[in-house]
Amino acid sequence: MKPVRTRFAPSPTGFLHVGGIRTALFAWLVARQQGGQFILRFEDTDKKREVAGAREHLVQSLRELGLTYDEGPDIGGPYAPYVQSERLDSYQKYARQLVEAGRAYADPYTPEEVQGFREAAQRAKQPFLYRNSRPENPPEWDGSQPLRFKSEPKAYAWHDAVMGDLSTGPEVIDDFILIKSDGYPTYNFAHIVDDAEMQISHVMRGQEFLASTPNYLNLYEALGLERPVLATMPHIMAENGNKKLSKRDGAKDVLDYIRDGYLPEALVNFIASLGWNDGTEQELFTTQELIEKFSLDHVQRSGARFDEKRLEWMNGAYIRQLALDTLYDKVRGFWPASAEAYDDDYKLRVLGLAQERLKFFSELPMLTEFFFTDLPINSELISGNKQLKKLDTAEIRSLLEQAQVSLTESDFSVPDITERLNLLLEATGQKPGILFSLIRIATTQAPASPALADTLAVLGKDRSLARLNAQLAALS
């Protein structure tokens, strides 16, 4: 059995969104599971479409998710270089081989002429096949014309590790371009040469390549190459609509999610679960479990929709599993600006209360702002409260004053505050819905906060009482 070597071979023409990263993840999982290698290769043969910064973005996305590669453009390896534009000699060599074997020829037509053939086919409601116009005596290939593959149309039946048994007739085989007139190879040619030279055992790619696979099969044969295991991934679709997920639909890329404070492991778990499961009811998998349990034949054949709500849930679940110290470390950089003046101990206590409410880190300021700075008095919190709006100002004042008196005596430990609040409930004859809501609003000025005693204990005596005063003063 050949050693397992998988690859992720993006073109640096855009940013990597969650759909694209899944292909990389699955390839990585297969390599790690089998103790093989995972390779990164840039397919930059279309110089016109290349986007500045895309390479760095790709590398960083993989690194953030922990999808480490063993060989790649920046780290080299036994089959370097891992950038197609630096491998032009290889393609020339294989191209010459095909020309000599009579399996490739120069395309003598102008682009306009080819376009004419295409339009004629369209008018006749036929699929366009270049080989129907194959020149009888093509000129010698001097590199200035495109080099085309001379295909040998035939039916194919092959196995795809995800899609199962597939088959097509000879009508889909055509003379595609191997080398463009600018000297660069097409993807169709380059990836086959590279995969062979780099000893790739499994080729994983998106569904958009399914239709051209028979042509690749034809080329493998012409080149006398053993073909790798083929695995075709279904698309990940946008949340609404049936189109494949794309940046245009507002799809975020991986780094956007990292920036919003999603945990890499949750992201990996979520992306893996889009189209894969282990056949049980398990939902949460550590990356290690994913490596152990992943299997291509359990990959779904139909497209999956990207449901961000589910990602949020999953990320929240991961956050809750984290030890507080670990969480604290990861959350650095997400605190509100007002938190800067506070020490680790205080922020740690705040984080302890926020942990079970956090779905991703960038929610932290919204959830904790009032622990660090006095929010302006918001009278609507009282007037808009279903129960509190029934009370008149005098009653509210009285309740707050009694709370103030009692809390002034407190040592502000959670048990002591709890006891005093309970006593207050009895003394005032009020329900928690009224008394606690009122104190909570007065001391936070926030629509939501953690449990009252916990919140007060973290805020501390001075600040809690000061806010009670401020609320009292604003009553009038």
Added chain:
RNA sequence: GGUCCCUUCGUCUAGUGGUCUAGGACACUUGGUUCUCAUCCAAGAGAUCGCGGGUUCGAAUCCCGCAGGGAUCACCA
């Protein structure tokens, strides 16, 4: 238009002839956890398994047809 692929709750999915009057998770609804938000717990609603034929004692599961969706038919990948 040709070719190929796909089709189970709104969403991600389990399911490979009988244990499926279809299971889990997200989302949603309701109740409980002394206030809010969240967590957690419990309960509920939600899928005639795309449709129509067949095979079989028996089909979500096998076969055929149809429909819908998607991909592809570039000197893009």
